[in-house]
Amino acid sequence: MSAWNALWWSIRREWWENRAIQVAPLVVAALALVGFAYFSVRFGHFVAGHPGKALNVAAMPFSGAASMILLTGWIVGIFYAADALYGDRRDRSILFWKSMPVSDLVTVASKAAMPLVVIPLFACAVALVTQLAMKLLGPAIAAAAGGDASLLWNAWPMVSQTLVMLYGTAIHALWFAPIFAWLLLVSAWTRRAVLLWAFLPFFGLFALEKLALGTTWLLSAIQYRLVGAMTEGFARGALKEPITHLSQLDPARFFASPNLWLGLAFAVLCLALAVRLRRYGEPI
């Protein structure tokens, strides 16, 4: 049996354990669909009043629903990562996991794969299904309400928008990797209050910097880490309007960004330390 097999089963067990990964994006998707149904009813009246803006407005719920679902995935990932290497020490089940022929490297890899690969991909799948449902339901509801169905049918170019979504998810996963890796490291280290220990040092340093130097470099760095994937991953100025063409993506600029690679190096360091802590730390 290979390490890949152990990794596969470790990821499956994470999937079984953390139901919120599945539930949260689905709940948001359901809410988005309810909101969209109301939007579709009202859409006919809106078009009559503002014919020039109609297509842009028709596109908004599609990108809005996807953004909310994907954002939910990232937030779920934060809570997941904060508990990932901590929960099984707290309830002592680590002693069971460690009795299986699964290395600490594979364990940490499976727990890193959740917020960086599994959760984002699941959120993408939910977003895609939601958008498909919207594309089918929207025109029907609009027509039934006596409005124009064709605009809602045409508002979402499926193939290009799906490619944009997958690209956006991939660059965010790479860009956010240091955040999740840091949370995993703290969850492997602390004995309590993971999120507090994860964020407190940054608040402390922020206050120190502000008091001692009067600057806010750290705050800007954190803000940049949160939004940087958007500014680095798309062509300059592209974000001022809806992303509808693949030409607005700029992977070359994204992968040339030194901050991407600095972040990834930090992520690898954090994960390596997490493996070491898992291995050397007392079992509990």
Place this chain on the structure above:
Amino acid sequence: MAIIEARGLRKAFGPTIALAGVDFRVDEGRIHGLIGLNGAGKTTLLNAVLGLTPCEGRLAVVGRDPWERRDDLMRDVCFVADVAVLPRWMRVRNALDYVAGVHPRFDRAKAERFIARTDIPIGKRIGKLSKGMVAQLHLALVMAIDAKLLVLDEPTLGLDILFRKQFYDSLLNDYFDERRTIVVTTHQVEEIQHILTDVTFIHKGRIVYSSPMEAIESRHAELSVRAGNLEAARALGPIHERQALGRTILLFHDADRERLAALGEVRSPGLADLFLALIGDRASTGAAA
């Protein structure tokens, strides 16, 4: 063949010395009891054997260095570290799926047969099972793994006597054979002494006594002294003396049983008595293992 061979194992946690040069050997096909007070170093020794903690000295488990090759070792070694370490959120069925997925030596059909003999509902979450059922489930998982060494650290702590008896009965009847080796620690010494083939007493990080069980019976004798014979019995050099029901009980090592029999009733000591005799006087607290 030695399944565990330890020479001069040392481990300290800061100023506390957990293992102070331990020599320990367990042969294939044995059921070896490791007995000591709380904090004697039992769990540290077992953690070293399981590759959960590094330590100084030489240690080979199933021919491997457990710390360097832990992942590999876990194919040949199983352990039940404690009662109720199975993840509470997991369903019984998922636990079977998972172990079947990651463990190359797990026989799922066998585990299902063991579970079918209990009242464990396969679709339930482990957190909803009684403590006894969790222990039964863990045992069923472990017994279905074709491992060379099984390590049990207080496997029945907190279970009622019926479950404890069932636990050791099924271990003996359904699992143990001459190719397998079991190391077990427990507080309930009397309950397991009949299944042990060997015993080791550990105290303050040192091995103070280690012997096959049959040698204990042949080499140790307990004498319940008849009135008037006490001085004569003391002259034979007992290693321990205690009072019970108004009589003096003396424990002898390598003494002539016929000479003892002239002074009172002779019987083989229980493990707990022997433990108390060897450790009790050294320990500040008096409770047995």
